[in-house]
Amino acid sequence: MNKSNENTFTCLIVEDEPLSQEILESYINDSPQLLLKGICSDAIMANSILMEEKIELVFLDINMPKMNGIEWVKSLREVPEIIFTTAYPEYAVDGFELNALDYLLKPFSLDRFFKAVNKFMSLQKNLEKSALFLNANISVKSNKKTYLLKTTDLKYIESEGDYLKLHRDEDCLVIHETLKSFQTKLPEKSFLRIHRSFIINLNKVEYFEGNQVCIGNQIIPVASSYRKELIDLLDKSS
Template identity: 35%
Template sequence: MKLNCVVVDDSTIQRITIAKLVNEHPDLTLVGDFSNASEARNCILNKSVDLLFLDIEMPVQSGFDLLDGLKTRPQIIFVSSKSDYALKAFDYAAVDYLHKPVTKDRFNKAAQKAIDMQQLKKDGPEEEGEFIFVKSNLKNFKIFITKIRWVEAFGDYIKINTDEETHLVLSTMKSFENELPEDKFLRVHKSYIINIDKVDRFNSKFAEIGSTKIPLSRNKKEDLANALNKNQ
């Protein structure tokens, strides 16, 4: 199994360096290297890309801007000369954060994380359907989409409530909402996203999932009713 990779960096030297490391790795395939977010986005939308080596500070659009414009994201390894963005990288479920200049040993360790994660996805039981990976307590957890009941804001974190357990993840609600299928989840409040299939009943103020009452923002009752009708 080889991962199709794209390298994005406005520095020609850094881009060539990372591209060379990709080409030298037996389990990685370079499908493109770009100096800006716009060209990279076109490649990602039109080709099968598994892993993105992404610089952050670039002219016109940053690496974060590129990711915000993607509905479905490949795995991400950030490559930056600054450590200031490491915390924000967690919001994008980054596999790793490489500090320039990148050594071959450090590159290979990061690449192996992505390879292992891809293998986990491949080995996942088909009957459970789609899943995502989240980082909680310094560990990566696989969460099946169908088992998520609701997600709630929790300070700088989000709390993901599933059928079996909860996970506290460093992320924004907006970022995590982008990871979820639109036809299955609905943002019903600034602090809550719910799995439409898990709703037992609702009124003008609350949606009930089991014994939990989740507040509905104004005008969200109609959106929820429409979503439930579509899922019937």
């Protein structure tokens, strides 16, 4: 099934059983809303993909070699939406305590799979509706002060550990927040995540070359997984 990147959400399978991998891959291929970006047999492989790709949904087994699914989710600084897939019902409580979207007990049918995916789609629609009401001003706290920040003043946002640097024309504010959380406060048409550590204001880009952009004499890396989306958006705005 041919799928458009513009109308789909990226997903990842993290599962060590070949048969379960095949079933999930088949179900995802039957889901027009989902675009499969990879299949991993353990958490180490999954980490490498998360560093390179924008993953919005993970179908995650629990009993796996090296690190189980519960431990892996707890180790992540930014967690995609999670749908657990396992043969062990006793892990359900642990799964929902991690705010998992759903818990699929093996073996599960295509119909049950679609119900889980529909939960994800409903969540995305609600987030999109909320974004429509976002104001151009954002309230942020930095150094015990509260600032009313105009998003149009932002050049780019840089992640460093558990903190963000909000780069403006005149200064830089440091706040305690994750990049994923802060991105939900920004107007989608003007801001784009181009790297696991950077979000840029598209209106501030001076030039784009190779795998980097220039904003205010600052060179910012562009991850390969975000490059096409960046090119498309810059072409539309030109």
